[in-house]
Amino acid sequence: MDLTTTYSEEELVLLLKQQSRDAFNYLYRQYSAVLYGVINKVVYDEQTAQDVLQEVFVKIWSNIGQYDAKKGRIYTWMINIARNASIDKLRSKGEIMKGKIQTGEDVVNNLERGMKAEQMTDTIGLRKMVANLKPEYETIITLAYFKGYTLDEISKTLGMPLGTVKTRMRNGIQQLRAIFNN
Amino acid sequence: MNTKEYIESGILEAYLLDTLSEEEREQVATNIALYPELAKELQEIENTMFRYAESFAVTPPPALQDKIWNEISNNAVNAGKAADSAPKVNKTIPLQPQYRKPAIDWRYAAMIAILIGSLALNYILWNQGRQDKQETTALNEQMGKLQADQQQLASLLSDYRSAKVMMADTGVQTIVMHTMQSGHPMAATLYWSKGSGDAYVAMDALPMPPKGMQYQLWVIQKGKPVSMGTLPNDMANTPVMQKIAMQVTTGEAFAISLEKQGGNPTPTNVYVLGKA
Numbered sequence: 001m002d003l004t005t006t007y008s009e010e011e012l013v014l015l016l017k018q019q020s021r022d023a024f025n026y027l028y029r030q031y032s033a034v035l036y037g038v039i040n041k042v043v044y045d046e047q048t049a050q051d052v053l054q055e056v057f058v059k060i061w062s063n064i065g066q067y068d069a070k071k072g073r074i075y076t077w078m079i080n081i082a083r084n085a086s087i088d089k090l091r092s093k094g095e096i097m098k099g100k101i102q103t104g105e106d107v108v109n110n111l112e113r114g115m116k117a118e119q120m121t122d123t124i125g126l127r128k129m130v131a132n133l134k135p136e137y138e139t140i141i142t143l144a145y146f147k148g149y150t151l152d153e154i155s156k157t158l159g160m161p162l163g164t165v166k167t168r169m170r171n172g173i174q175q176l177r178a179i180f181n182n
Numbered sequence: 183m184n185t186k187e188y189i190e191s192g193i194l195e196a197y198l199l200d201t202l203s204e205e206e207r208e209q210v211a212t213n214i215a216l217y218p219e220l221a222k223e224l225q226e227i228e229n230t231m232f233r234y235a236e237s238f239a240v241t242p243p244p245a246l247q248d249k250i251w252n253e254i255s256n257n258a259v260n261a262g263k264a265a266d267s268a269p270k271v272n273k274t275i276p277l278q279p280q281y282r283k284p285a286i287d288w289r290y291a292a293m294i295a296i297l298i299g300s301l302a303l304n305y306i307l308w309n310q311g312r313q314d315k316q317e318t319t320a321l322n323e324q325m326g327k328l329q330a331d332q333q334q335l336a337s338l339l340s341d342y343r344s345a346k347v348m349m350a351d352t353g354v355q356t357i358v359m360h361t362m363q364s365g366h367p368m369a370a371t372l373y374w375s376k377g378s379g380d381a382y383v384a385m386d387a388l389p390m391p392p393k394g395m396q397y398q399l400w401v402i403q404k405g406k407p408v409s410m411g412t413l414p415n416d417m418a419n420t421p422v423m424q425k426i427a428m429q430v431t432t433g434e435a436f437a438i439s440l441e442k443q444g445g446n447p448t449p450t451n452v453y454v455l456g457k458a
Contacts, residue, residue, distance in 0.1 A: 007360070008361070008367040009367075010367040010369065010387060011358070011360060011361075011367065011369045011387075014358075014369055014386055014387055015358065018356070018371075019258070020356060021251065022356075024251055024254065025247075025251075028247050028250070028251075032241075032242050032246075032247070033239035033240060033241045033242065034232075034235050034236050034238075034239045036239070036240045036241070036242040037235065037236075037238035037239040037240045038235055038238065040238070040240050041238060050242065050243070050246055053242055053246065053250070054246070054249065054250045054253055057250045057253075057254065058250075058253060058254055058257055061254050061257075062257065070215075071211070072198075072224075072228060073225075073228050073232070075232050076198070076228050076231070076232070079231075079232070079235055080200060126233065126236060126237035127237050127238070129237070130234060130237040141199070141234075144196075144199040144200075144201045145199050145231065145234070145235075148200070149201065150201045150202070150203070151196055151201045151202065154201070166191060166192035166193065166195075166196055167191075167192050168192075169192050169195045169196060169199065169201075170190070170191075170192030170195045171192075173195050173227055173230055173231070176230050176231075176233070176234055177226065177227075177230045180230060180233050
C-alpha cells in the first residue's frame, strides 16, 4: 500500500474494524497531527500530551465498533475522543478545578500559551486565516470545543446570558465558515 | 417546525460542540433525523470545525507512531486477542481473526449441533425400523440420505477448518478493493496466499445486485482480466468469506464487476478494484 492511498470514510471504518497495521498507519498519517493539536490545546505539558495521544489511538482502536456513522463523521468522533481524554487527564491531575474557576484574564493567558506550542505546524496558512476570528467568538469556541465547557458553564464564566453565548457560538462558526470558503 | 429559526438559534453549533445537556442532545438528534435541512447544516458545521481543528495541527514526534502501535498490539494481546506486534512489510497484513472469528465459531456450533441432531435422528429411525419391519426399506433410504447429509456437513466443516488455517497464515496478503464508481463508497476484500494459490473474497461493502445481475471476480494478469467466476448474491454486503475455486498464483490486481446472471467473458461494469 503506497503512501498516497486515500480512503473514503466508509473504507477507513472497514479497515479499522479489520485491525490491520496498514489501517493504523493510515489513520496515524491522516489524523495524528489534528488530534495532537487538539490535545495540545488542553494539555500543555509535552510528555502528558504524548501519553494522551497514545490513549486516544488505543481508544479509537478498541472502540471503533461503537462508532455510529449516523451520528456524525468519523473525524468528529475522533476529535471528541481526543478532547475528552485530554480533559480527563487534567481532571485526574487535579488541574481542572483550577481551570473551571479561572478568571477571564487567565482564559486569555491560556489561549496564548496554547498558541505557542503550535509554532511548528504544517498548517501555518490555515492558522493565519483563523487568526481573523473575532476574539469574543474565539474565547467561546475555545472554551466549548477544546475545554469541554457546557453552555451553562460558559455563561457563568464569562458572565454572559445563555442566549448571547449561543448566538456568538453560531456567529463565530459562521465567520469561520466564511473564512474557509474564501 | 420552522427549521430556519431553529438553525439561527445556534442550537446545532451547541450540539456539535457538545455543550448541551443529555436531554437537549437527544432532542436535537431526533430533529436532525427528521429534517434533512438540519442534517445538511450540521454537516457544514462539522466541516468548518474540522478545518478549525486542522488549523491547530501539530505533528507529533516521529518515534511516537511505533510506540503507539506497540501499545495497541500489546493491548490486543492482553485482551486475549491474537495480534501481531512484530513490524511487518506493509504489503502483508497480519490477519487478525478476532473480527471474523465469531462468525466461524457460530457456524461450527451450528454444524456440530446439526451433526448431533442428525445422529440422534438416525438412531431413532433405526430403532423404529427394527420395531416396524414393514417400514425398513423406506427408513433405509432415509438413513442413506441422512448419511449423505452428514458427509456433506463433515466436508463443510473441513472447509472451514482449512479456512482457519489460511487465516493464521502470515503469508496471506490482504487486498482491499476500492470503489471505481465515484460518489458510491464501496469496498471488498480479497485474501490471497500467493504461495499456495488460494484466494478468499468478502464483499464487505458491496450493495445487493439488482434482479438478474451478479458479481463476478477478476484477476488482472499481464494487464488482461481473467475471470475467477461469479459470486453468490447472498454474500453481498456481509463480512462472509468465500474460498475461490480457481487457484491463482500470479496477478497484478483483483476486481469485482457487476454482470448479468451467469457472468460474462470480459468485465462490463467494474465496481471495485485493488492492486496486489
